[in-house]
Every structure is written in structure tokens, then in C-alpha cells.
Amino acid sequence: MPLHNVEIAKMLDQTGELLEIQGGNPFRARAYRRAARVVGGLGKSIQTLIAADKDLTELPGIGDDLAAKITAIATTGRFDLLEQLKHELPGDLGDIAALPGVGPKRLKLLYDRLGVRTLDELRRCAAAGRLRDVKGLGGKFEIRLREALQKPAGPSRFRLSVVEDEADALLAFLRDAGGVGAVVAAGSFRRRRETVGDLDILATARDGWKIGDRLIAYENVVKTLAHGPMRTSVELRSGLQVDLRVVPAASLGAALIYFTGSKAHNLALRRLAQRRGWKLNEYGLFDQDHRIAGSTEQAVYRKLGLSYIPSELREDRGEIAAARTHSLPALVSLADIRGDLHVHSNWSDGAVPIAVMAEAARARGYGYIALTDHSQHLAITHGLDVERLSRQTDEIDRLNARREDFTILKGIEVDILTDGTLDLPDSILARLDLVVAAVHSRFDLSAKAQTDRIIRAMDNPHVSIVAHPTGRLIGDRDAYAVDMERLIEAAAGHGCHFEINAEPDRLDLSDLHARAAKAAGVKLAISTDAHSADGLDFMRFGVDQARRGWIEPGDILNTRQLPALRKLLKR
């Protein structure tokens, strides 16, 4: 059975983990982990690359050996080395290693001295107090482990928008303290990843203890995990962990780079520095003991011979090579957006009338919106039939007649039915400015059927944009099975476009898919799918994901003035 990239990546990662637990050469284990990350972050599927006879050793961190192993995994669905490791190291060692405070060394102690192989066995040993007697472990470790074992596994990652709410309040609280300079959020939050594991905050302050004390005193803190002169870690009521790092102002730039990550990006930068005989850490870029850069990120990148790399690109996905040749993309920004192409009103399941949505969009500096209510098949949303849609277009004509400087485009978010036909007849679709097509049912189809279904919808020449193409809800629902490469290919061939749905729980297309679409020449709309005026503000999350996908203003439909946009919407 041929496997997808994520599945291959998972097997490689598991292999790396087990190799690490087993001991032996740690760099070998690291090589598997790196390969896992590279495969997981690939825009194209390994299957496609193999089919096209591409040389996998051209991928970073993949040599002859791993290329052969990846090919074997991809084609057979099996990985002998992993099977062998699982046989040699039975039990849920991976789950045990995931516990806080348990790394490969302590895991080995538990395994060798106590014979612990499963979480249940560990729980029994911890309860019986047998851990503290093992030389190298101890009472504190046992207590911490017992707590971790009791705690129900909470959400390990939080949606970006959720963390943003927490961060805004917490940053304001910390900035209010005396003797504090900069207080900024870094980490995956600053890279604008769709989900955030923990919130990293960087501060410059005269006294690191003091701002740490203030963090601990924050009302939502339930637990202090670590507290020192440079670093304090706490857990909030929501379960979100916050890491506060304090550095001198002269180190702010280097610390921002270090604390923003990603880890892989930092490793690559440090290797670059190392090759020049320098050292890069959170305090600066050093030639021997002499700091040659550090107060700003720009200066550090410049010294390393790189253009400034926007935080959204720092994933070690080719940005360092591009920065070296000064060929980074000029990323789209919120200021480039001139309108919103997916908006609902109270004609279907939106909260407010068309005029209110239009006014809210105008207040945000837009020149147009596309009103795209649901179609009849989605009865629960009070979806529009031909007659109501027809009346809605008349209403929009009346509203448009009132304003010179703002246009409401007549649209629909039409359901793609199970067989790929559309929920409304061509006769009415032809009268609209744009048709957004979307799947809202039968998420259970096979990948082939789902892909055929959406391609058939794109065959209809009235369809301009496919909305939320994979149907995922972050943390709630996986994407339906669909062959994204075939969809992108079809869209490119049809002159059809995809949406980056900006709702923080959708962000669909994802960053990787957006990048793949761009590579194929497919243009994208960044749309909010707003069901109320406030919903229009989700635009920033869509723009952030687009930036993570290396997207430039020219790749986006709704960066254009209305006449240019209209041309692109016609097929």
C-alpha cells in the first residue's frame, strides 16, 4: 500500500525515537528525525517524486541510505528497521518518552532497572514508590512523574487565535511592570503557525528575577514549572505553557532569532555561523569572544550573508538558500488586501444584513466584497434556492446603486453534491459575478471519489473558486481524503482558483498546500467566510498562512483592483 508523506514521516520519526532510546549513535537517530521533518514538510508527495524518477538525495538531510529506505517505505508501506526496533523494544516506550522529564536516559533506567515497558507498569512502579530507589532518579522525579501520569492528556497544541487572545492580555500585563524594556512574543506564535504548543515571550529587563516574579503573579497562572534569573516557565489555567526568557538589550535580535525558531531554522543558521568559524547563540553572533552582531535580527542575518528572513518563513524549507541569493519572496501583507471574496449575510446563516457586512468591509478600507451565501442543499443554513438567490441579486443591485466607491459582488457558496454536480442550475450561476463551490457533505468518500467529485465541480465553467478545499477543522476534524496534487493540477488546467479560508479553525488551504498551488501557477483568494461583521477581522490569519506558504501579492486574487479581479474570475 503506497503511503502519504505524513505517514512516511511518522515512521521515520518513530525510528529516530526508538534509535535514541536504544542508545548508540545519537546522530544517527537525529538523522532519522531530520528526514522525518523534511518529508513531512514537502510540498510534493514522495510518491510523485519517485514516480517521476526524482533523486531523493537532493533533499536536505537525505543521503543514499535514507533515500533507499524512504523509497522502500513509500512503495511497500513497510519499514523493516522500524519493525525490528519495535520487536527489540516492545511496549509503549514512545508514550513514556513523551512524559515531561523523561528523556532517553531516564527511560533506559526505567526500562533496565525496573523493567517498565508500558504506561501501566510505570504507573504501578510510581505508585509503589519504586522510582526513588533507582540511582540517578529520585523523589522529586517520582512526584513529578506521578502528577504527569494522573493528568488527563489535555490539548497539546492550541489554535493560533486562542493563543493570540491569551498573549495580548499577558503581554500587556508584563509590559506594565517597572524596569522592563521590550516584551515580545516569539516562538511558533510569531511564526504564525496554525497551532501553537506553548507561548514564548522574550523580554529585556534590568532584573530577570523580577519580571519572572510578575509572570508568576499573573492571575491565570496555576503552576510554576521553572524560575531562574534568565528564564521562567509557568502553566496557565487553559493548560497553555508560557516560557519567559530575559536577555540584555544588546542581545535582543539574536535572542529573537533563537526564541522565534524554528529549531530547524536555528540549527541551520548555527551551522552557517560555525562554518565561518563563528558561534551563534541567543546572546549574539560571536567571533571568538567578540560580539559581531546581536542587537537586531537584521544585523545577525546580514553578517551571515543573508537577507532578512520574515518569521513566517523560518521553517528550514529553503528560506536560507533563498536568503543567501537574496531571492526571498516579497510576501503578501494585510495592507495588500482590497476585498473579501467569501462573506455571508442573514439571507442564509450569517448574523447580519448584506448592507451591514458591506459597510463593515468598507470601514476596513476594502473596495469590494463578494456576498456568497449558502445554496439550498444546506437546508440547516437556510440556503438559497433559485428564486431567493434571484431576489438577492436584485437587492444587491439596489445597494450598489447607492455607492460609487464600494461594490458588492453577486456570488454564491454553492454546494458540490456527491456526484460533483452543483446545487444550483447553470442558468442562475451564469448571472453571478462569482461562484464559490464547496463540499459540505459526504466527507467519507474515498480519496478517488472525493477528488473526482471536486474536479467535476471545477469542470463547470461558472466555478471561479473552490472554498476550504480540504474541509479540515483544526483540532476537530481531519481533512477528508483527497488527492491535493490532482486538484491543484486540475485547477491549473481549468483556470480555476483556490481559497485560503481565513477562519482560524479552518486555515484551508494550509501553508504547504498554498505553496504547492502557487508552484503550479494556481491563484488564491484569501477569504474570511465571515458570518458577522467581526468575522471580517479573521483576514489576518489567512494572510499569515499565505505568508507561511511563500505567497506574494500577485498570487492573490483579492489584492487586485476590481476590474483586474473581474477578468480573473471569468474563465
Next chain:
DNA sequence: GCCGTTTTCGGCCCGACTGTTTTCAGTCG
């Protein structure tokens, strides 16, 4: 296991905090 404008062998990022060590290993980011 990967990789090379110092190397095809000998390296592989770097520092803070904790707990158990009695001067530092393990974990984490």
C-alpha cells in the same frame, strides 16, 4: 546517517534550569 570554499573522515548547536551530583548529567527548547 549526513555532509564538506578548511575535510570523503570526523565532525555533527548551544545554553538555562532542575535535581541529585558532590562538580554535573539530563532534559528542554
